Amino acid sequence: MLEISQKIYEILSNVLEIEVNENTQISMQTCEKWTSLAHIDIIMSIEEELGIVFGQDDLPTLTSQDSLISKAKELL
Template sequence: MPTLRSVMSQVLRLPVDAIDDDASMRTLPQWDSLKHMDLIVSLEEAYGLTLDGDEIAAMTSYGAIAAVLRRKGVTP
């Protein structure tokens, strides 16, 4: 199973080490609204889960995404 950092790296086209614990839509200019939806689809496919609208809206940082994944039983 891919790591959260590797999924984010692939979608945002950044090196894995550029995705730190503080990475967010505010700190990464590549992470715009279109890339956000690409990221959500990639996460759902990578981890075999479905995210609801509230979860998607809340997932604006590495930490927030990791928290949602943990609640769904996935280790980021």
């Protein structure tokens, strides 16, 4: 499942314009570049790249790299 994590790291890196990898622990609360607009871009990019759809109820909880990875793995 490293491939899923790697894709999410790449998406976060591209959208937020920072380096994201397994050693980072970023979230909306800790990264000022992770705005609500960036959040939408992140969600849409992950859905498109992985072919998944996050539920509306999930969106408010997907505010960290770990929560995004966990939920994406759950949906695949």
